Amino acid sequence: MMLYRVAASLLAGAGVLSASAFQPPHTRVMSRVITHQRRRINLSAISGPAYCEMCGTPTQIRIPDGDERERHVCTDPECGHIAYQNPKIVVGAICTYQDQVLLCKRAIEPCAGKWGYPQGFMELGETTRQGAARETWEEAGVKFDPAKSDLLAIYNLAGMQIQMIYRAELDSDDFEAGHESSEVQFFAWDDIMWEDLAFPTVQWGLEYARDVRGEANPAVQERTKLVTMDGKWQVTEG
Numbered sequence: 001m002m003l004y005r006v007a008a009s010l011l012a013g014a015g016v017l018s019a020s021a022f023q024p025p026h027t028r029v030m031s032r033v034i035t036h037q038r039r040r041i042n043l044s045a046i047s048g049p050a051y052c053e054m055c056g057t058p059t060q061i062r063i064p065d066g067d068e069r070e071r072h073v074c075t076d077p078e079c080g081h082i083a084y085q086n087p088k089i090v091v092g093a094i095c096t097y098q099d100q101v102l103l104c105k106r107a108i109e110p111c112a113g114k115w116g117y118p119q120g121f122m123e124l125g126e127t128t129r130q131g132a133a134r135e136t137w138e139e140a141g142v143k144f145d146p147a148k149s150d151l152l153a154i155y156n157l158a159g160m161q162i163q164m165i166y167r168a169e170l171d172s173d174d175f176e177a178g179h180e181s182s183e184v185q186f187f188a189w190d191d192i193m194w195e196d197l198a199f200p201t202v203q204w205g206l207e208y209a210r211d212v213r214g215e216a217n218p219a220v221q222e223r224t225k226l227v228t229m230d231g232k233w234q235v236t237e238g
Helices: 002-011 128-140 200-211
Strands: 027-036 039-049 059-062 071-074 088-097 100-106 119-121 150-157 161-169 181-188 221-227 233-237
Touching: 039 059, 039 071, 088 128, 088 200, 100 128, 100 200, 119 128, 128 161, 128 181, 150 200, 161 200, 200 221
Parallel strands: 088 161, 150 221
Antiparallel strands: 027 039, 059 071, 088 100, 088 119, 100 181, 150 161, 221 233
């Protein structure tokens, strides 16, 4: 559930980032103080586990020896496990067949009923290309050779999520909606329902794929969405 709440906050374009969007019941939010050019800045960071993932002992927030960031550290000296919190990796694929693009209508939250290309969280034991192909099969019943896909875009979202989006040309227009999709359809580029797309990143990816569809080796689009010190969203290139 936490991942869905984080995705909703990051991707749906919320005006202000709420710490509660990242806080499941078994965790707690920590406030980090950063000193930069003699300014002390309080930052709310994603919470970590309140109890040790290894032994179940309560954790405490402190900077471990040799580190420079606050972490959730087990208070049992015989354990001392450090819980590192890292960004999630999302993989997706913009698939085309004869200049039509494959889109899925989401059957799950966040943004149920909205359209997007197949995408989801990367699983253990797979490459990013394999993950994009798996998500396409799960959501749209479509297969493609991961080795023949091209990296199209990398989107960095508030240090919480990294999206790697590939493009792939399909061998046929066969598809079958998976359980996370209520509908699957090929669209001509001019017929895409831009106002009904699930997330801003979906629009970024589709617009870029459309603009470079005639190029054999387009540059990888890099875009960053972050939260400023006053709690507002900012989008930058690169």
